[in-house]
Amino acid sequence: MKMMLPIIIFMISCLLFSFSSSLSGRDFCVADFNSPFGPAGYSCKNPQMVNVEDFSSSGILNAPIIDNLLKTGESTAFVDKIPGLNGQRVSLARVDVQPGGVVPLHSHSDATEVLAVLQGSMIAGFISSNNTVYVKSIGPGGVIVFPRGLLHFQVNSGINLSVGIAAYSSPQPNIQIVDDALFKSNLSTLLISASTFINPIEVKRLKLLFRGSG
Amino acid sequence: MKMMLPIIIFMISCLLFSFSSSLSGRDFCVADFNSPFGPAGYSCKNPQMVNVEDFSSSGILNAPIIDNLLKTGESTAFVDKIPGLNGQRVSLARVDVQPGGVVPLHSHSDATEVLAVLQGSMIAGFISSNNTVYVKSIGPGGVIVFPRGLLHFQVNSGINLSVGIAAYSSPQPNIQIVDDALFKSNLSTLLISASTFINPIEVKRLKLLFRGSG
Amino acid sequence: MKMMLPIIIFMISCLLFSFSSSLSGRDFCVADFNSPFGPAGYSCKNPQMVNVEDFSSSGILNAPIIDNLLKTGESTAFVDKIPGLNGQRVSLARVDVQPGGVVPLHSHSDATEVLAVLQGSMIAGFISSNNTVYVKSIGPGGVIVFPRGLLHFQVNSGINLSVGIAAYSSPQPNIQIVDDALFKSNLSTLLISASTFINPIEVKRLKLLFRGSG
Amino acid sequence: MKMMLPIIIFMISCLLFSFSSSLSGRDFCVADFNSPFGPAGYSCKNPQMVNVEDFSSSGILNAPIIDNLLKTGESTAFVDKIPGLNGQRVSLARVDVQPGGVVPLHSHSDATEVLAVLQGSMIAGFISSNNTVYVKSIGPGGVIVFPRGLLHFQVNSGINLSVGIAAYSSPQPNIQIVDDALFKSNLSTLLISASTFINPIEVKRLKLLFRGSG
Amino acid sequence: MKMMLPIIIFMISCLLFSFSSSLSGRDFCVADFNSPFGPAGYSCKNPQMVNVEDFSSSGILNAPIIDNLLKTGESTAFVDKIPGLNGQRVSLARVDVQPGGVVPLHSHSDATEVLAVLQGSMIAGFISSNNTVYVKSIGPGGVIVFPRGLLHFQVNSGINLSVGIAAYSSPQPNIQIVDDALFKSNLSTLLISASTFINPIEVKRLKLLFRGSG
Amino acid sequence: MKMMLPIIIFMISCLLFSFSSSLSGRDFCVADFNSPFGPAGYSCKNPQMVNVEDFSSSGILNAPIIDNLLKTGESTAFVDKIPGLNGQRVSLARVDVQPGGVVPLHSHSDATEVLAVLQGSMIAGFISSNNTVYVKSIGPGGVIVFPRGLLHFQVNSGINLSVGIAAYSSPQPNIQIVDDALFKSNLSTLLISASTFINPIEVKRLKLLFRGSG
Structure with a gap:
């Protein structure tokens, strides 16, 4: 009953x-x-x-935890944390890059990114599908656009921490890092080498670094 | 020839x-x-x-010029200044609000806004179409979403300058400020009063303040 | 079992x-x-x-109930009543405005409106985000467009009932009436006055009229 | 010079x-x-x-000219006459159907239609792609939806003029009338008959009626 | 328990x-x-x-079953069989047309089609809403576009099987065949004849052929 | 004059x-x-x-020219050759992969791809942004989907030519090949190595292979 x-x-x-x-x-x-x-x-x-x-969310864009290998960290204000962003085509993140740090080559399949530098400076760049390179050093108050789906990266070649705020045209932009896709996954060395022409020995070295299998 | x-x-x-x-x-x-x-x-x-x-653009989000009446200023990184934003659905702005300053009641017909506070604090709020008020005090690292097309505002009730970064889901968000629409335009006092029920005397006072005609 | x-x-x-x-x-x-x-x-x-x-629905656009304060009424054929409109970007409404009546200043965040006058006449207008006023008297067979998200209004300055049919580019357009947002809600007089520069005494008078609190 | x-x-x-x-x-x-x-x-x-x-446009939805064959006429408020509708996804039309008149089988490839009957009555119907028929008699104040791209029609089986207002989810809906596509065009009788299984003799009779060639 | x-x-x-x-x-x-x-x-x-x-799916585009009346068959790779196509705006089909076969007059309300001929040849055509006919014979390696929502057809006037691959801008394109809509449905002969001007005797003959009722 | x-x-x-x-x-x-x-x-x-x-276009999808390095060729039916595809969200291509050939790791920022194998077989795979690998061997009549913006590749590990037809949800899909972006461009070895962790010596070897500079 x-x-x-x-x-x-x-x-x-x-x-x-x-x-x-x-x-x-x-x-x-x-x-x-x-x-x-x-x-x-x-x-x-x-x-x-x-x-x-x-x-809303308090402190969501405070200083992020820094990754040891990349010397970079990211705080995100995406829909998984701010449910009011659902169905909206915008979100924010904060990225901190230490001296010598890098945001490695990656793309967002569903979002254009606009990056503003608040502190320090970053060398930021993207590559178009006809293999033209667009690269620039961005300082405080400066802005750069990474068009949707194109490979891009940032490095901090300075001696101070650099801090940026990134806006995305998606409530939850996905991030495909090329290194992770190849060397953190279980894609076989054979297929990686066949589809990228990278030497199998180098592939294996990178698999160790990124903890991939296969 | x-x-x-x-x-x-x-x-x-x-x-x-x-x-x-x-x-x-x-x-x-x-x-x-x-x-x-x-x-x-x-x-x-x-x-x-x-x-x-x-x-890209250098220094485009540096400290803005402050409006005397509103004690507020805005620097924008919109498509009119960054042509690479054309056709992309995202842009950035920086808003500085001095103590006692206000971003008056307004809406963006084509953009959702995500506001992050970098420094100081702001009381920020929006009103839904069923007249529910969503209001909150946002401090450093905090974020608030203003859904597309809804009336919203910010005030700095603190004693320090507050600085925010806003992301928009449009490359060139329009901004319709209610006060400006009514009291900076040439809409007649008669029609303003008829369509808002605001006392004609008050309408005329506000027209003087905002320099409207009609 | x-x-x-x-x-x-x-x-x-x-x-x-x-x-x-x-x-x-x-x-x-x-x-x-x-x-x-x-x-x-x-x-x-x-x-x-x-x-x-x-x-389909029979009689859904028959003469609406008239509001006492506004001397206006609206019948709607939106998705909440016609489930076949779901996912379609169009709907209809009928608006009746009595002599002296008004459709007060409002906006639809997600819909452009096309208003056709069937009977009587209306003074209809909207304001763009650069504070230009577009206003016109519309008679039977006449049409006016209110672009998405912009503030607009209608008044009947004639001596006969005016009747219009409005098409919207949304299956369920929301309606944000500025008076209701401010004076029917629980937004505090302090914040209303700060964000609109309307005199607190006038704010309180309007709160009484529209039955707001706060 | x-x-x-x-x-x-x-x-x-x-x-x-x-x-x-x-x-x-x-x-x-x-x-x-x-x-x-x-x-x-x-x-x-x-x-x-x-x-x-x-x-805006004055009188644009006044009574239309009536076609002799169909005993039907249409006044349109589309973007070609109201330039402010450009880029908006909505428009209006008025359709008058005399007793015995018909809006023949047709579809709008880019628009859903919502039809409101103002006067008289119409039998209106559409057919889904799995060949289900949705048909209803609509009187004053009644509304029917024709989903985008589906074949639909209206007939006036009454003894009075019927008048309707139609909203479309397009600023300039195209209208593909099956009879006109087949019998007003220069498509050969052979191809018409092959692709519709209509008897070539009947095809030729209809070509005469609709003034097609080929 | x-x-x-x-x-x-x-x-x-x-x-x-x-x-x-x-x-x-x-x-x-x-x-x-x-x-x-x-x-x-x-x-x-x-x-x-x-x-x-x-x-993915193995053999999904193998040779289809052939319809006796139309001498045509279709294999589809739509979202109902490949769930990964959900939310994507693309799909594939294979169409085999035997000598004397026909893909009868139809439209896809939500998809543009691009047809490539792999083997044999087809006479393919579509009709625009101003009744212009676009028709062409397509052989191996040739391609033709059928714009969204417009009536189109294919016939095999050759002596060999023709095979084509069609891409659609929808994960599950609907197919409205004019003959089926009219003659396979239960739409009454009266309404068919009124809305198409086809002779009721011919309507009844076609209803027998396509097994319609009403 | x-x-x-x-x-x-x-x-x-x-x-x-x-x-x-x-x-x-x-x-x-x-x-x-x-x-x-x-x-x-x-x-x-x-x-x-x-x-x-x-x-339309005759023979546009005939056998393509084969690239020496990749042992792969592509014929495209994109909007640059078929102007009627403009504004439509679909196009077709044919890809031939010889034994030992490869379509190297790449992505389409604006298109989902559906690949059908007509002849021979291909090992095809893509990687999601959380580094999961989706890989499969596809034979004649088989189909695989590559979601928009994700890295993917194909290799022919068989002994016969393999031929596929690909549909894209774009009239002119761009193709970003990772190798070309890095090693055919003028991106400096320093930045490549910093943003990918690939050994500078391997970077230089690949630059020679792909004819990059910088």
């Missing part, structure tokens, strides 16, 4: 959900992480349950 | 333009400010003429 | 749902108000359960 | 155009019919030259 | 689902056919459960 | 262009390669000047 209870609660909550949603407008669609998500993003939280905390 | 020269140059440049464009891919579409623009943005510059300066 | 029944029915209906959906094309996506909705709209009803009633 | 004049004027106007456009926001993009148009619509008119007439 | 088990499993799987999804990026959204789908497509499968089989 | 002639012709053609365009619908937008192009594609050719040749 009492076993029906959770089912009934579930059905009532379904009804409530549909009622509220059919009454509300479309100002925003705050992510409900417990519901299915689709090509356009997460399902929307019941607007009655939404509050300002869904749209 | 020599008069034909500019026409010939024009035609040749047209041909060159079309040739190069038909050969090149679609990595980006850098704005050509001397060509027509349409609903999707400016026409694309000949890719042969594009260089890294089209994607 | 029989308690398993609802669960089994649920599972069977899930299967049926997925089967039918994987077989059917994508002619339309009729809203299923009992399922989650996301940034692109409601989930789709099982196409087997769809009929012409999902796409 | 004076021959340089038109060229100089052209160049100056180019400069003015680019200046004004780089300064203005993106509230709207009013069609400039004398400039190139692309996949997203017409080029934008210089915002300095835009006025309220670009967004 | 054990009856709670399926519910608990359900809840745990919900949690797992939400956790993994909030951690993963947005490289793709593989269709989960057991979850709701919306205007943008199916819900996404838990990325942890995705493997290469979701993106 | 006669010098005015080209100017007059130019003006008349402008007028004709605008007239015809304002009269015509929006069935398609055939590329005019002599006009500006923007973020959404090329400007549209005057519809009066369009014919079936704009939508």
Whole structure:
């Protein structure tokens, strides 16, 4: 008898959900992480349950943890942490690069990036699909655009920490790092070498460095 | 005879333009400010003429000039200054608000905004179309989202300068400030009062403050 | 034993749902108000359960109820009433404005509006983000466009009822009325006055009129 | 000497155009019919030259001229007449169907239609791609949706004029009438008959009726 | 007691689902056919459960079964068979047309088609909405584009089998065949004849051929 | 006197262009390669000047020229050769891979690819942004999807020529080959090595192979 209870609660909550949603407008669609998500993003939280905390976060862009190998760290304000970004085509991140540090060659398949340097300086560059290189040293107050899907990188060749803020045209930009794709994955040395022409010995050295298998 | 020269140059440049464009891919579409623009943005510059300066700008987000009335200033990195942002759905701005300063009630019809506070603090808020208020005090490292098209504002109720970086989901977000729309325009006091229920005397006072006519 | 029944029915209906959906094309996506909705709209009803009633409604655009303060009323044919509009970027409404009536200053963050006057006349206007006013008197058979996200209004300065039909580029346009956002909400008089420069005494008068708190 | 004049004027106007456009926001993009148009619509008119007439038109939805064969007429408020609709995804039309009249089987490849009946009644219907028929009689105040790209029709089986207003999710919906495509074109009787299985004799009769050739 | 088990499993799987999804990026959204789908497509499968089989299929474009009446067959690689196509705007099909065979007059409301002929030849054509006919004989290695939503057809007037590969700008293009819409459905002879001007006797003959009712 | 002639012709053609365009619908937008192009594609050719040749091409997907290093060749049916693809989100290519040949690691920033194998077999794979490898051997009639923007490759490990047809969700997909970006460009060995951790000696070897400078 009492076993029906959770089912009934579930059905009532379904009804409530549909009622509220059919009454509300479309100002925003705050992510409900417990519901299915689709090509356009997460399902929307019941607007009655939404509050300002869904749209904001304290200290989320404070100084990030620094990676030992890359001497770089990133704090992100993406939809997984700020559900109010769901369905919006924008997000922010902070990137700190120590002297000698690098944001290695990578691309964002679904986002253009605009990087502003707040402190220190970075050599930043991207490469177009006809193999033209666009590279520049960016200092405080300077800005550079990395068009969607193109390979790009940053290095700190200075002697001070450099700090940047990056805006993305996606609520959760994916990041495909070439080194990780090849040398942190389980892609076989044979296929890596065949598809990149990198010497198998060098491939194996890099697999050790990035902890890949295969 | 020599008069034909500019026409010939024009035609040749047209041909060159079309040739190069038909050969090149679609990595980006850098704005050509001397060509027509349409609903999707400016026409694309000949890719042969594009260089890294089209994607970057030095010092563009340095401290802005402060408005006397609002005690607020904004530096923008929008497509009108960074042609490489053309056709991309993202841009950046820096906003400085002095103690007692305000970014008055406004909306961006074509952009969601994500605001990160770098220094000081701001009380920031937006109102949904069912008249719910979402307001919060944001400090350094904190972030708030203003969903597209909704009225929002910021005030600095502290005693120090506050500085923020805003990302927009548009290469050139428009900004409709309610006060300016009503009191800086030439909309008649009669129509303002009829459509807002604000007392005509108050309307006239605000018109003086914002220098409107009508 | 029989308690398993609802669960089994649920599972069977899930299967049926997925089967039918994987077989059917994508002619339309009729809203299923009992399922989650996301940034692109409601989930789709099982196409087997769809009929012409999902796409139509009798008398939905008949004369609306008139608001006492505004002397205006609106009938809407939006997706909440016509589930076949789900995922489509269009809807209709009828607006009746009595002599002396007003559709107060408002914006639709996600929709452009095209208003046709069927009967009587309206003074209709919108304001662009550079504070230019576009205003015109529209009579029967006349049409005016209100671009997406811009503040606009209508008043009936005539002596007869005016009736209009509005098309929107959204299945459920939201409506942000400036007066309601400020004076029907719980935004504090302090913040309203700070962010709009309207005299606090006037703010309080308008809060009384629109029944706001705060 | 004076021959340089038109060229100089052209160049100056180019400069003015680019200046004004780089300064203005993106509230709207009013069609400039004398400039190139692309996949997203017409080029934008210089915002300095835009006025309220670009967004409105008097009497544009007055009673249309009636076609003899179909006993139907249509007045349209599309972007070709209202340049302010450029780049917006919405437009309006009025359709008058006399008793015995018909809006023959057709589709709009780029627009969903919402039809409201103002006067009289219409039998309206559409067919989905799995050959299900959705048909209904619509009276005053009633509404029906025709999903994008699907074949649909209206007939007036009553004894009074019926009048409807249609909203489209396109600024210039195209209209492909099956009869016209087959019998008003120069498609050969052989190919028509092969691709539709309609008897060649019937094809020829219909070609006479619709004045096709081939 | 054990009856709670399926519910608990359900809840745990919900949690797992939400956790993994909030951690993963947005490289793709593989269709989960057991979850709701919306205007943008199916819900996404838990990325942890995705493997290469979701993106591929062996022999899916092998020779299709041939329809007796049309002497034509089609193999499809659409999202219903390849879940990795979900949310992507592309798919493939193979079409075999025997001598004397026909792909009858039809349209795809949501997809442009590019057809490449691999073997044999086809007379292929489409008709624009101003009733212009674009028709051509395509041989091996040749290509023709059918713009979205326009009526088109193919016939094999040769003596050999013709084979083509078609790409669509949709993961699951719908196909509206005019003959099927009219003569395989239950639309009444009266309404067919009224909306197409085809002789009722011919309508009835075609209904017999295509097995329609009504 | 006669010098005015080209100017007059130019003006008349402008007028004709605008007239015809304002009269015509929006069935398609055939590329005019002599006009500006923007973020959404090329400007549209005057519809009066369009014919079936704009939508088709004979033999365009015949066997391609084979590259010596890669033992691979590609024939493309992209918008630069088929102007009717302008503004459509689809195109086709044929790829031939000889035994031992490779389509090296690359990505398409603006297109998802669906590859069908017609003849022989290919080992095809892609890597997601969390470094999971999806790899499979595809034979005749088999299909694999490469999601937009992700790194992917194909190798022919068999003893026969393999032939595939690829559909793209773009009219002109760009192709960023990692090797070319790094080793065919003028990116300095220092920056390559810093941003990829590849040994400078190996970088220099690969620069020789791919003919890069810098």
